[in-house]
Amino acid sequence: MHYKTIAELTTELNAKKISSVELTQFYLERIKRFNKQLNCLITITEEQALNAAKHADEARAKGQAGRLTGIPLVQKDIFCTDGIKTSCGSKMLDNYISPYNATVVEKLNAAGTVLLGKANMDEFAMGSSNENSYYGPVKNPWDLERVPGGSSGGSAAAVAANLTPVATGTDTGGSIRQPCALTGISGIKPTYGRVSRYGMIAFASSLDQGGPMARTAEDLALVLEAMAGFDERDSTSVDEPVPDYTKTLNDSLTGLRIGLPKEFFDAGLDSDMEKAIQAAIKEYEKLGATFHEIHLPNSGLSIPAYYVLAPAECSSNLARYDGVRFGYRCNDPADLEDLYKRSRSEAFGNEVKRRIMIGTYALSAGYYDAYYLKAQKIRGLIRQDFTEAFKKVDVILGPTTPTPAFKLGEKADDPISMYLSDIYTIAVNLAGLPGMSIPAGFVKGLPVGMQLIGNLFAEARLLNVAHSYQKVTDWHTKIPEGF
Amino acid sequence: MSLTPADVKKIAHLARLTMSEDEVAHSAKQLSNILELVAQMNQADTAHIDPVANPLDLSQRLRTDAVTEPNQRDKFQKIAPEVQDGLYLVPKVIEDGQ
Numbered sequence: 001m002h003y004k005t006i007a008e009l010t011t012e013l014n015a016k017k018i019s020s021v022e023l024t025q026f027y028l029e030r031i032k033r034f035n036k037q038l039n040c041l042i043t044i045t046e047e048q049a050l051n052a053a054k055h056a057d058e059a060r061a062k063g064q065a066g067r068l069t070g071i072p073l074v075q076k077d078i079f080c081t082d083g084i085k086t087s088c089g090s091k092m093l094d095n096y097i098s099p100y101n102a103t104v105v106e107k108l109n110a111a112g113t114v115l116l117g118k119a120n121m122d123e124f125a126m127g128s129s130n131e132n133s134y135y136g137p138v139k140n141p142w143d144l145e146r147v148p149g150g151s152s153g154g155s156a157a158a159v160a161a162n163l164t165p166v167a168t169g170t171d172t173g174g175s176i177r178q179p180c181a182l183t184g185i186s187g188i189k190p191t192y193g194r195v196s197r198y199g200m201i202a203f204a205s206s207l208d209q210g211g212p213m214a215r216t217a218e219d220l221a222l223v224l225e226a227m228a229g230f231d232e233r234d235s236t237s238v239d240e241p242v243p244d245y246t247k248t249l250n251d252s253l254t255g256l257r258i259g260l261p262k263e264f265f266d267a268g269l270d271s272d273m274e275k276a277i278q279a280a281i282k283e284y285e286k287l288g289a290t291f292h293e294i295h296l297p298n299s300g301l302s303i304p305a306y307y308v309l310a311p312a313e314c315s316s317n318l319a320r321y322d323g324v325r326f327g328y329r330c331n332d333p334a335d336l337e338d339l340y341k342r343s344r345s346e347a348f349g350n351e352v353k354r355r356i357m358i359g360t361y362a363l364s365a366g367y368y369d370a371y372y373l374k375a376q377k378i379r380g381l382i383r384q385d386f387t388e389a390f391k392k393v394d395v396i397l398g399p400t401t402p403t404p405a406f407k408l409g410e411k412a413d414d415p416i417s418m419y420l421s422d423i424y425t426i427a428v429n430l431a432g433l434p435g436m437s438i439p440a441g442f443v444k445g446l447p448v449g450m451q452l453i454g455n456l457f458a459e460a461r462l463l464n465v466a467h468s469y470q471k472v473t474d475w476h477t478k479i480p481e482g483f
Numbered sequence: 484m485s486l487t488p489a490d491v492k493k494i495a496h497l498a499r500l501t502m503s504e505d506e507v508a509h510s511a512k513q514l515s516n517i518l519e520l521v522a523q524m525n526q527a528d529t530a531h532i533d534p535v536a537n538p539l540d541l542s543q544r545l546r547t548d549a550v551t552e553p554n555q556r557d558k559f560q561k562i563a564p565e566v567q568d569g570l571y572l573v574p575k576v577i578e579d580g581q
């Protein structure tokens with residue numbers, strides 16, 4: 001029963017070896033047993049889960065089961081769930097019972113999945129360690145003194161500890177890929193516009209993108225297909241057909257050209273991490289891929305540009321939290337301005353306030369050209385780098401992070417050193433490209449994540465490249481001791 | 484670019500945040516450090532580069548101007564901090580006699 005992929009679970013459900021209710025109970029038991037230790041879920045939706053599982057079993061009995069019917073999952077607490085608390089990791093939304101479902105939630109419900117609960121996260125998805133949550137930090141199941149990464153840290157820890165076969169995440173600068181890397185699981189950030197942002201609480205709207213986090217590329221293929229697609233309620237949703245991502249998983253890699261960005265193998269990369277990535281390169285050569293050095297000369301500018309664009313967009317998006325219509329309101333406001341100021345100051349955490357301040361400054365009168373416009377031009381330079389690279393190669397490969405999981409508290413008082421932990425992932429968001437992280441080994445008992453970057457809408461190719469590696473390696477099957 | 488405590492207070496007001504004097508001093512330092520990081524952008528020559536707002540260069544769609552959502556006022560007001568007779572309540576904004 002332990003550590004089965006979605007495909008394996010579906011086979012067992014179809015063969016009536018287990019019911020969806022039993023499967024749901026199994027995961028709920030594990031959640032009850034381990035959540036106190038890991039703090040990966042903010043809300044457990046036991047009653048709804050058992051109801052949904054019962055419906056899934058009924059659908060299956062009538063011959064109406066799809067590929068995800070009865071599969072339990074966890075939603076990051078950034079996705080609005082009708083009638084269920086949706087906190088976004090913030091005191092601001094601690095009392096917020098969403099009155100509607102995000103499109104991603106609607107789609108996964110329609111696919112017959114069973115919601116087990118809502119995952120902990122950095123407040124409003126701002127963070128790389130999950131230490132910025134109002135609900136306390138999440139622990140990494142590989143070492144409880146270390147962070148699971150962020151912002152989708154609860155989702156990552158829940159999958160890594162097998163409290164769910166799959167979870168959703170969101171990725172604005174690496175928030176799916178970095179926690180996947182630090183907890184030894186697989187995840188994909190799709191092309192910008194591939195997955196609807198409707199009901200996904202906004203952080204930086206020109207960068208935010210939702211995606212699945214699971215144990216294998218095959219599972220990601222199944223869940224991404226259910227999540228993706230055009231949505232008229234998201235004004236930047238792209239009207240492109242969604243392929244059956246499972247059909248191309250086993251395509252041959254012979255002749256595949258893989259690019260290695262020189263800038264991703266620099267002095268900042270931990271030398272043992274580099275060895276793990278080099279070993280993965282050898283595996284791909286055996287599978288028939290060829291390697292080519294490429295350059296992304298402007299990638300070093302991605303963090304500076306990101307820390308203008310993301311805060312600017314966040315300061316605008318978070319202006320809606322004013323204590324009037326929903327969310328936290330301070331006690332006894334003297335007047336309207338006091339209501340706004342104290343509600344916001346009492347309910348936002350330090351990192352959120354920091355980013356609102358930076359964004360407000362960058363967008364204030366007289367500074368627009370020097371900051372926001374300049375950052376958008378840097379974005380153009382970074383995208384140009386990738387466009388040039390994809391003329392020579394099909395896929396780009398490198399590390400997801402410069403180091404394995406760091407210790408809780410290690411970077412908590414040093415925002416800039418925290419920002420730099422996303423050095424290899426942020427450029428991908430700026431260019432709108434799809435990116436993955438899959439497990440590629442261990443350094444001192446901690447997982448190493450390998451990043452794969454594809455051209456726009458090349459999710460099928462990325463999943464194929466990841467799956468091919470997972471067929472010849474077993475890093476993705478490793479489980480943390482005690483779980 | 485280095486921010487003074489006065490700058491920080493002004494930005495905090497624009498962002499509708501309050502800060503203690505200690506927080507102002509601490510923020511001035513931290514925000515200045517971040518702006519120093521951001522200033523690395525100036526190393527790049529972007530004179531001939533178009534700004535990117537949407538990575539796919541798509542512009543936002545318009546929809547027909549039609550009512551598509553049902554009225555769910557009661558449902559939405561259930562989660563509001565303070566409502567009365569279908570209205571959201573806030574502290575008095577207009578003084579008597581004005």
